[in-house]
Amino acid sequence: MPAARRMKGELSEADLLDALRRGDRQAFAAAIDRCGDTIYHVAYRLLGSREEAEDILQETFLQAFQHLKDFRGEARLCTWLYRIAYNLALMRLRRKEPETISIDQPILLENDEEVPRELFDWCCLPEEELLRAELRSVLDEAIRSLPTSLRIVFLLRDVEGLSTEEVAQILGISTDAVKTRLHRARMQLRERLSQYFAGELAGR
Structure with a gap:
């Protein structure tokens, strides 16, 4: 060794x-x-x-x-x-390039409350659908489309498995801010994947 x-x-x-x-x-x-x-x-x-x-x-x-x-x-x-x-x-x-706003970024009201969007329920699709290379490509593209502030939180927390506290230390933000950004990142990714699965089933 x-x-x-x-x-x-x-x-x-x-x-x-x-x-x-x-x-x-x-x-x-x-x-x-x-x-x-x-x-x-x-x-x-x-x-x-x-x-x-x-x-x-x-x-x-x-x-x-x-x-x-x-x-x-x-x-x-x-x-x-x-x-x-x-x-x-x-x-x-x-x-x-300067930070850009994703077209899929949730709409915020004046009190910062997110406007919920209607999402296709893709949780129970067959396992083989989740393993397709095409889906991995869609997921990778969805992650790349996230604003940087959301993408880094998602990568550190959900992909690399760091704790909320550690992500907060790395980014110099509060744990509440980490949780908020992670929630928004997950919602944007969920919407992207919902659109993908809705289109897949509509085309069958």
């Missing part, structure tokens, strides 16, 4: 952080092994480019190395790294 993988499994968070501060190369490899997949996946989903996702992964660990002395361990190491990666990806997005 490679040394980095042994270190990944054996070292506690505190021990790994101590090793990183000593400049231990195996510790950096272990940190990449421990946190790198999520950084890459989220960056790829945000930017839509494998090359840019690789750049974000490298830039994240470069910045972490440069600012390791400033990390006080108040959050998990991976949480800190995810926050760096998110900020780097967000800067790239802002350079590309």
